[in-house]
Amino acid sequence: MRFGERYPEGVAQLYWIETLGCPKNQVDSDKLVGTMVADGMDRADRLEDADLVVVNTCAFIEEARQESVDTILALDQARRPDAELVVTGCLAERYGDELAVALPEVDRVASFGVPVTLGRTRSADPVGRSRFDLLELPRPTATAPWAYVKIAEGCDRNCGFCAIPTFRGPQRSRSIDAIVAEVEQLEVQEVVLVAQDLAAYGRDQGRGTRRIVPLVDEVARRVPWVRLLYLYPSDLSDELIDTICRTGVPYFDLSLQHVSRPLLRAMRRWGDGDRFHDRIAAIRAREPLATFRSNFIVGYPGETEVDHDRLLSFVEAARLDWCGFFAYSEEEGTHGAQLDGKVPVGLRDERLAELRALQDRITAEKRDELIGSQPLVLIDRPGVARSAAEAPEIDGIITVPDHLPVGAFATATITGATGPDLQAASAELSTAPAPAPARV
Numbered sequence: 001m002r003f004g005e006r007y008p009e010g011v012a013q014l015y016w017i018e019t020l021g022c023p024k025n026q027v028d029s030d031k032l033v034g035t036m037v038a039d040g041m042d043r044a045d046r047l048e049d050a051d052l053v054v055v056n057t058c059a060f061i062e063e064a065r066q067e068s069v070d071t072i073l074a075l076d077q078a079r080r081p082d083a084e085l086v087v088t089g090c091l092a093e094r095y096g097d098e099l100a101v102a103l104p105e106v107d108r109v110a111s112f113g114v115p116v117t118l119g120r121t122r123s124a125d126p127v128g129r130s131r132f133d134l135l136e137l138p139r140p141t142a143t144a145p146w147a148y149v150k151i152a153e154g155c156d157r158n159c160g161f162c163a164i165p166t167f168r169g170p171q172r173s174r175s176i177d178a179i180v181a182e183v184e185q186l187e188v189q190e191v192v193l194v195a196q197d198l199a200a201y202g203r204d205q206g207r208g209t210r211r212i213v214p215l216v217d218e219v220a221r222r223v224p225w226v227r228l229l230y231l232y233p234s235d236l237s238d239e240l241i242d243t244i245c246r247t248g249v250p251y252f253d254l255s256l257q258h259v260s261r262p263l264l265r266a267m268r269r270w271g272d273g274d275r276f277h278d279r280i281a282a283i284r285a286r287e288p289l290a291t292f293r294s295n296f297i298v299g300y301p302g303e304t305e306v307d308h309d310r311l312l313s314f315v316e317a318a319r320l321d322w323c324g325f326f327a328y329s330e331e332e333g334t335h336g337a338q339l340d341g342k343v344p345v346g347l348r349d350e351r352l353a354e355l356r357a358l359q360d361r362i363t364a365e366k367r368d369e370l371i372g373s374q375p376l377v378l379i380d381r382p383g384v385a386r387s388a389a390e391a392p393e394i395d396g397i398i399t400v401p402d403h404l405p406v407g408a409f410a411t412a413t414i415t416g417a418t419g420p421d422l423q424a425a426s427a428e429l430s431t432a433p434a435p436a437p438a439r440v
């Protein structure tokens with residue numbers, strides 16, 4: 001059935017988009033939505049009503065690839081027979097034609113920058129017709145009081161377990177003006193800055209200096225809360241620590257990955273447990289309310305019982321607020337894939353379970369310590385809020401009375417804790433924290 005016959009003048013086509021993977025992918029989806037809306041499409045309320053079904057996939061590790069394939073097949077089953085199924089994102093970029101052959105259910109594989117609306121557009125100047133730079137595309141105003149903002153694409157590092165640079169490319173930082181314009185367009189109370197290697201922002205802009213500090217200052221002058229995710233530990237300068245503390249969100253998401261020096265070297269990464277300890281202690285001395293999150297990889301080739309014990313002791317002693325532990329996944333083309341000393345899956349999973357149980361206990365204890373405190377919180381949705389200590393989607397929440405308006409700030413009185421989550425029986429509306437003053 002030809003386009004014109006199916007969609008008489010004035011009838012918008014409907015799209016459905018499914019997003020997998022990390023916050024950076026979420027931003028990409030927002031921007032793809034911007035292109036579909038610009039091409040005259042509307043969002044379908046139900047998948048079955050959609051004319052175009054888009055899956056924005058993840059391909060970081062085996063588990064994520066499997067989830068992407070499962071989701072594609074499930075959407076294929078659920079879609080209307082004449083609806084188009086388009087796969088984009090990291091799986092499409094990494095496997096392109098191979099994916100199209102492997103999944104005949106898919107109508108089109110669109111790698112980065114290739115339109116998902118090919119052949120569907122009616123608008124005079126379709127965004128979707130030519131390749132576009134996803135990083136710089138406009139996005140619709142946010143639908144929540146917070147939003148991720150992607151400040152760069154790609155990465156210049158080559159960590160032994162990570163294939164991202166092979167399909168996301170070398171680091172490309174956006175200009176501060178473009179980022180600030182997007183922040184103003186979003187109209188939110190909290191901006192969460194994301195990139196593969198956030199603290200290296202601007203290093204590729206030829207001035208040899210990182211520009212994360214002036215960027216955070218500029219953003220913090222426009223929104224009450226600025227949060228930073230994915231900080232590589234060696235880039236955590238005193239100046240950056242001061243800047244983060246001045247934003248009113250002393251939240252440190254440190255991408256540590258392990259603490260054993262020999263294993264970190266085999267991962268082609270900087271640091272060790274002692275240096276991480278010292279950095280965390282220095283930050284806590286500077287800002288006692290500082291919150292810490294980190295991620296660790298378990299089962300990297302060559303990992304010994306001694307390495308594992310070192311990580312257990314570090315987690316016990318550092319008492320970080322939030323931690324993610326991930327099973328090592330052998331990635332084609334990475335240094336790790338060439339290493340001997342593969343850790344048996346059973347032993348890896350045993351170590352994972354031990355670390356997760358330890359951290360769950362620490363997180364719950366630290367949450368219990370907050371009973372009686374009165375943090376400033378942002379109302380995310382009716383009855384649900386977060387303070388500066390909880391990042392959206394990955395940390396716990398604070399339940400509050402549900403009459404408080406979404407997007408408002410309030411002073412909550414913490415009366416209970418259940419695992420990672422807190423309860424506040426009462427909360428008083430309060431003024432939004434003033435954006436950070438300009439640095440003199």
Ligand code: SF4
Pocket residue numbers: 155156157158159162163164165196197232
């Ligand atoms: S910093 Fe390392 S883990 Fe992160 S995207 Fe770059 S190469 Fe991958």
